[in-house]
Amino acid sequence: MSRGGSGGRVRVRTSRGRTPQSNRWLERQLNDPYVRKAKAEGYRSRAAYKLLELDERFALLKRARRVVDLGIAPGGWSQVVRRLTPAAAIVGIDLLPVDPIDGVTIFQLDFTDPRAAGLLTDALDGPPDLVLSDMAANTVGHPQTDHLRTMGLVEEAAAFACDVLQPGGAFVAKVLAGGADSDLVAELKRNFTAVKHAKPPASRKDSSEWYVIAQGFKGRAADADPNR
Template identity: 65%
Template sequence: MSGGKKKSGGTSGGSGRGGLFERVKTAKRRSVSSTRWLQRQLNDPYVRRAQAEGYRSRAAYKLIELDDKFSFVKKARAVVDLGITPGGWSQVVRKVNPRAKVAGIDLLPCEPLEGVEILTMDFMDDAAPDALLQALGTAPDLVISDMAANTVGHAQTDHLRTIGLAETAADFAVQNLVKGGTFIAKVFAGGADKQLLDVLKRNFTTVKHAKPPASRKGSPELYVIAQGFKGRDDGDTTHGDADTHLDDQ
């Protein structure tokens, strides 16, 4: 969504159907950049895998790979999906953990998903947090965010805008997660900035960065994984010994 739309990420290139690389001819009304995007999609193994396995986007595999490493989906009971459209991440949650309650939000419409409450509104709206909690019906123990600001082509600006979304998502998590909960959010090259890291280190037992294999090697995106929410009533304001290493896998 604008200020929260999932961007497709993944491995670059890959073999085409039958191991052959498919080339796309440039149509008169199609720009060179659009032709390159289409060619990349046709030759992307994650795109073909998503189509074969019924996921709405290849981004689903980013969450699957993060969960394989950090194990946070299966034990979740109540999940908030920020920037849900087109729904791939919530599909993963429902498949791995069908008993979990799920509520998602996006400025862009999202086709209905069984077992998922979907709000079509801007997460930056002041009314959004309460609306999400009402839709979920309980406090979440997992908040996942694949939100990214619409890019403008300037790396530093794009990074700052996406970090702003991640900070808002982190604030929501800190205000609403149950003790022991987990927060996952997209950031860009350079990782979470110091202010965001300080907030996460202060409120979570461990904080790590990871770039899942499904995220294209040329993409600047990373994910920050904060686990072991300390709770809002323990009075702990120390930063702890959070691990912030990068894992490029």
């Protein structure tokens, strides 16, 4: 399937049965140091290192005691939380089935389902202090449509976080190039004391993904705004 190239780079030998796009993806995976590192260290995806790098910069997990992982599949982010804060209660939710993770409660359900918030907080035995979302909407190949779909998902995740977080909590979500739009940033700033964007080194340079990090949830008092 592959052979060594110059500089030790692995190149795909044949494209039989694969599209050129699949060939490029496979070659990129074979040569991705984060993919190899994830396999060596037992993480389910290279995305684990994005959370590790964000945590190193923003200390997201230092005081985390109850954590919600929205769109948990395949589970790399929850693995990071479990390893760095083994005493934390962790619950994940996804439309896709997810193999069990020791110490993590997993629901196969849409997080926008009216039952979801109650199920998650009950499983944590209280409101979370950290809501994580590495979700992205399924792409259709039209950049503007894909951006709108993903940002709509981010807005729903932010609304969910503001409904369930305890005061002082944090919210982290994947956004696209340019970061969260102005309306979402304004809403996050109204509900959190600090809102920043970051692109961790583990995010591929050619990827449009960024992350929005909102810390210091102000609590339900922010919901008292009559103009909301």
